[in-house]
Amino acid sequence: MNKLIEYGSVESMPLYNCSAHSSEEWSKLFGVRHPYLGYFDIIFGVVVNVSYGSEKLSHPTVIQILYASILSVMFQPEYYKMSCFKIMICLGIVDMLALWINSIITGVLALQGAVWCTYPTFNYVIGSIILGLWCCSCIIVLGLVANRLVEMSKPAYA
Template sequence: MNNIIAYGSVEGIPLYNCSDHSSEEWSELGGKQWPILGACQLAYGIMIDILYFPILSIIFEKENFKISCFKIMWFLGIIDFLITYVNSILTGWLAMEGAVYCTHPNVIYISGMIVCALWCTSCMTALLLVTNRLLGMTKPALAVQLFDGRKTYIAMIFPFLYFIYFLFTAPLIFNSKYMAWFYEPMIYPERSAEYFNHSHTANNFLIVTLTCIVYTPFRWVIGTNLRHVKSDQSSNLQNTKTQVFLQSTLICAANQVCAVIYVVMNLTTVPNWIIMFAHFTWQFIHGAPVFIYLALNKMIREKFLEKMNVMGSKAGRETSSAMTIVKSGNSPTN
């Protein structure tokens, strides 16, 4: 980021200088147009972000936002929303263009810098969320001490500082040939090692390890609690615990797969289908919560449907009123 300020353009940074060719030449040398796949990714991203709006508003409602896990879920949802804009909407447009770094250097560099920081922040926030749930089930008194009320905001400072730190590390760079974001802009292949983002790599492996460590007791606690729940008296409690378990597991399992593949594909040559699979998994990670919340969280699903009905009814009333006005205006006068 400091380099951008100093040079006024990312092309002024030596390792990111595109002066050897024109943007059209760079696209022909290293890019590939994906008109259909790019359009599908763009449409997917728009759909996810549209659906996220009412879900985030539901989580943000006063009665829900009092609960610490909802504060963390809302923060994680904002991150998902922003990442989806880059890894699906912007990526779809770049894929249709057949873009490489040197065709849109400023857009790709700045977007890659932000999305790299957001991804690492989402990893930290997801870990914070599962820690919150685990303590809430096993050590409620400690959970209150750490997360009760505004204390949740203090805990969320750590992911925010994590974001600030990663803004100053090497960005992710999009390449349409592989339909993915890499450390390397593929300008100087002989200097590829100089682009390697060690912090991002450490984050990915650390998060995978810590998530596995935290999830082992979490799953055990869920299973133990469910065995002791009497279905005839506490079916609602059992459903709630099952929903929390499934939501957290589905969201974090994909994180683990994507984190490992993205590091491996930046360390060594892998088949293109694996690279594309990693990118689609990354898109799934930040889009899946929308469907998980709607499918498994009864409260969010019911309020979401209420909002959709209200919006539909309002749109219907506005259309009806507009038609009445038009008919009234076109009626003959005596």
């Protein structure tokens, strides 16, 4: 994201130069549509994400419902007292965000047969967000490992 701020736009970054063709030309030249993968990803991400009746709120996806039910168990007082469950709740929230973004956006781009230069700014920003979520997930997992090691070796410090 620093390069985006430094250069002002993705198109002006030297390593991400897409000026040789228009967005449509890039897709026609190098794009390959993946309808089965695209529909699978979208269905995975949007299965229950529709409004029911006159309600204006959208409902979470099936996977998000499963995650939320697991997280609700972790919030029970007997579990929430333990530090490992607090870490796992944080990991679950980060993972829920990443799953939602990955499934729907990947599906739409696969259906279109989009390549990097079809939507360079969008791809750069979403890629940065997903990379941040992945790094956050990795750090949280390392924290969980450290927590478990301390819990097993020195329970008094935990």
